[in-house]
Amino acid sequence: MALPVQPRTIVAGVTVGSIGAGLLVSKLGRDVDADANAPRAVFGRGPAFVSLPLQCSEQVNHDTKRLRFALPHEADVSGLSLTSAVLTMSWPQGRWLPAVRPYTPISAINEPGVLELLVKQYPDGKQSTHLHSLKPGDKLLFAAAIRGHQWVPNSVPHVTLIAGGAGITPIFQLAQGILQNPDDKTAVTIVYGVNTDEDCHLTEEFQRFENEFRDRFRIVYTVSRPDESTTLRKGRVTKKLLEEVAPLPKGGETKVFVCGPPAMESSLVGTRKEKGILEQLGYRKDQIHTF
Ligand SMILES: Cc1cc2nc3c(=O)[nH]c(=O)nc-3n(C[C@H](O)[C@H](O)[C@H](O)COP(=O)(O)OP(=O)(O)OC[C@H]3O[C@@H](n4cnc5c(N)ncnc54)[C@H](O)[C@@H]3O)c2cc1C
Secondary structure (H helix, E strand, O other), rough: OOOOOOHHHHHHHHHHOOHHHHHHHHHHOOOOOOOOOOOOOOOOOOOEEEEEEEEEEEEEEOOOOEEEEEEHHHHHHHHOOOEEEEEEEEEOOOOOEEEEEEOOOOOOOHHHHHEEEEEEEEOOOHHHHHHHHOOOEEEEEEEEEEOOOOOOOOOOOOOEEEEEEHHHHHHHHHHHHHHHOOOOOOEEEEEEEOOOHHHOOOHHHHHHHHHHHHOOOOEEEEEEEOOOOOOOEEOOOOOHHHHHHHHOOOOOOOEEEEOOHHHHHHHEEEEOOOOOHHHHHHOOHHHHOOO
């Protein structure tokens, strides 16, 4: 997942201040009492420094887990704005500096009591390995929310969301946020490129969206190393595929959001030297967003 400017800056800032944070965390880190009686947002605009226990985790394929954390009170909500990630911190053994990494919750922004992450483990990845090692009851420190592109309901009649591999989390968050808002009538097309069939995540959730929002939700999966028996499209996210499944709508009123590995993002969005596939298809630069 390519790092956008804003999270990079925040991550750098938090990392620079991490030794201080490490010393302060026992004061700032708080296990919020479970006796608050009104629903409240756990993440506001400033630091959160809230330590949340893992409720359960589920291995969903060879390298990815779903991790459900309990919010301090069962009526609490994350209160994240659409779209947002959360900055997590841990102290790997034998290291001075903490690992500080953002993750994009897949639980609905207003879902009470839980914060759910979908985390891919990278070989020797500090934070992803730590998250995969957590057992129910273990706690993880959430330092703050990081605001991404702030979605305005009905700002365009249609959006195309393009995800590659683990880049599905912000794409899912945005699709879910649009579809679960009864005042938002935006139509959503997702193009989801993965390496293998088993890398397709959140398929049950997407199936539910397809059943419930037949007239305005569609997802197209494409697999670059498909199983012989695959029923999905084969290959990468190419210009030809996008021409077919996500052409620029008549009138051109749309936005396209991309989140995937750097090579995929630069082929779609372009580089300083070269126009990307999306511009070649007629999308204007200001209609194209990365997370
Ligand atoms: C805004 C934002 C939201 C994110 N949301 C999610 C999310 O919801 N789920 C999720 O799983 N990840 C997400 N990420 C990525 C996540 O923050 C970490 O970068 C990732 O978990 C790797 O961290 P690590 O400490 O395990 O690996 P590191 O210790 O930083 O790296 C270890 C090794 O893994 C390789 N590596 C690290 N990251 C990547 C990568 N993205 N692609 C290929 N190789 C890599 C490194 O090159 C290195 O060799 C998000 C990133 C951003 C910027």
